[in-house]
Amino acid sequence: MRLAAIRAALIWLALASAPANALEAYTVVGDAIPAPLGGKVGNPERGRALVLDRTQGNCLICHQVPEPNEPFQGTIGPGLAGVATRLDAGQLRLRLVDASLLNPATVMPPYFRIEGLRDVAPAFRDRPALTAQEIEDVVTYLANLRTP
Secondary structure, three states: OHHHHHHHHHHHHHHHHOOOOOOOOOOOEOOEOOOOHHHOOOOHHHHHHHHHOOOOOOHHHOOOOOOOOOOOOOOOOOOOOOHHHOOOHHHHHHHHHHHHHOOOOOOOOOOOOOOOOOOOOHHHOOOOOOOHHHHHHHHHHHOOOOOO
């Protein structure tokens, strides 16, 4: 009995301390990832919070969003007002996951990639900038931005 408990504890410890580098698989079709990552369902309110969060998503450093009370919005990337009239959810998903798959010279950071990155702080190594759920939340928020 004691050996079984020790074995179970060791398995739990190995799983709990394993690096978070087992990202959900996805398939690129053309210029999109049509299926939600890990089958997750996005929440637009959480997605909005991530887009406006200057410490996690930090989208506002490069993009403008239709949030007039948000100061200091960027102009490096395209404005996101009306983005859902230009890109579907799969196209948005690919751009968030890793825009370099479309344009190797992009300045858009990969939010769901952990390999081939440079200058990553030790606390953030071996994990994506956003989880699959967070990607889906942002996709759902952006997919609702229809007014230019």
